[in-house]
Amino acid sequence: MIINSPINLELTQLSGQTSQPPWKQVGDCFSDVVLVGGKPTLFNVRQSQDCLDFSFTGDITEKEAISTLNYIYDMDFDLSKFYKYLSNREELKDMSEFCNGLRLFLAANPFECVISSICSANNSIKRWTKSIADIREKWGDNHFDAYYTFPDKSVIQDLYEDDEEESLFSENPCGNNLKSCGVGYRAPYMKKACEIFTDEINLSDIPEMDYDEAFETILKVPGVGPKVADCILLYGFNFKEAFPSDVWIKRIISYLYFDGKDISVSKVRDFGMEEFGDYAGYVQLYMFHYARMSGLMDKLKK
Numbered sequence: 452m453i454i455n456s457p458i459n460l461e462l463t464q465l466s467g468q469t470s471q472p473p474w475k476q477v478g479d480c481f482s483d484v485v486l487v488g489g490k491p492t493l494f495n496v497r498q499s500q501d502c503l504d505f506s507f508t509g510d511i512t513e514k515e516a517i518s519t520l521n522y523i524y525d526m527d528f529d530l531s532k533f534y535k536y537l538s539n540r541e542e543l544k545d546m547s548e549f550c551n552g553l554r555l556f557l558a559a560n561p562f563e564c565v566i567s568s569i570c571s572a573n574n575s576i577k578r579w580t581k582s583i584a585d586i587r588e589k590w591g592d593n594h595f596d597a598y599y600t601f602p603d604k605s606v607i608q609d610l611y612e613d614d615e616e617e618s619l620f621s622e623n624p625c626g627n628n629l630k631s632c633g634v635g636y637r638a639p640y641m642k643k644a645c646e647i648f649t650d651e652i653n654l655s656d657i658p659e660m661d662y663d664e665a666f667e668t669i670l671k672v673p674g675v676g677p678k679v680a681d682c683i684l685l686y687g688f689n690f691k692e693a694f695p696s697d698v699w700i701k702r703i704i705s706y707l708y709f710d711g712k713d714i715s716v717s718k719v720r721d722f723g724m725e726e727f728g729d730y731a732g733y734v735q736l737y738m739f740h741y742a743r744m745s746g747l748m749d750k751l752k753k
Contacts (some may be wrong), residue, residue, distance in 0.1 A: 454503040456526040459552025467576035469568040470558035470686035472584045484598035485559045487511045487519050491594040525555040533733055542707040546741040557689055561654050563601035564687030568679045569640050585632040608645035612638040640674025647672055662692050677720060685732045694723030694731040702751045703742050
C-alpha cells in the first residue's frame, strides 16, 4: 500500500530524533511493532519513488494502519509549502536541497520518547539509540519473533539502577539494572520520570495543554532541562513550535543570524520560537542536518 506524500524514509529514520530508535532495517525495508489501540501490529515500510510503501500484520483495519503511519511519519505535513517558506528566507533557502523529504519521526509511545530524550542528553545518537533498544529487548514484550515494545513505566520503576544496587538487594544478580544498558548517570532520572508520570502527571493530559504549560510540566522531571523538554514535546507530542536548542544549534543560529557572536542557548531557543513560529520544530530539524550535510558543522568546529 502506498501513502502518496513525499518522504525520504532513510533520512527520516536515521536522523536521530529522540522519539525512538530507528526501526530494524533489512535492505530497503524498515520494520517495527507498534501498539495500535493496544493491539501489536508489525509494520514494514520502504521507499517507493518519493513516497511510502507499507504492509502490516496485526488485528487492525487498513484505515487504522494508514492513520498510524500518517502520524508517525507526519505524512500530512505539507513539505512543499514548508519548502516555499524556506526558499523565501535567505538564511534557510538552501536547506531543502540537502534535506529533501526529511520529516518528523513521531513517537507511537510518548513515554518511550520521554526516556529516549533523557537518554540522549550529552550522548551520541549511536549510544542512546542502542541503550533504548537494549531496554526494549531486556524488559519489553516480545511480538512477532524478536520485535519488542517499550516496557511500561511500572517495569522500569522497579528495576535496579546499577550493579551495586542489584548486588546489594538481589540474591542472583544478572545485569537486571538500567546502567547495564549504558544509560550511565541518567538511570535515576529515568526512574524518577516513571514515578512522576505514574503519581503526579498524566502523559495523556500533555497534548491538551498549550505549549507553555506543557513545557513547564515536562520541566518538573529531574534531569530534564529546556532542550530535553523541547525534544519530548516535539518528537513525543508533535508540538511543532518547539525549538530544541543545544550548543550546535546555538553555533548555527549565531553564524546565520548574529554574525558569529556568542549568544546564550536560552536566547537561541527564544529566537527560534519567535522567528519561525509553527515551523520552529521543522526548521531546527532541517537546520541541524543541513549543517551536518553541507559542511557547515565542520566549519563551525574550527
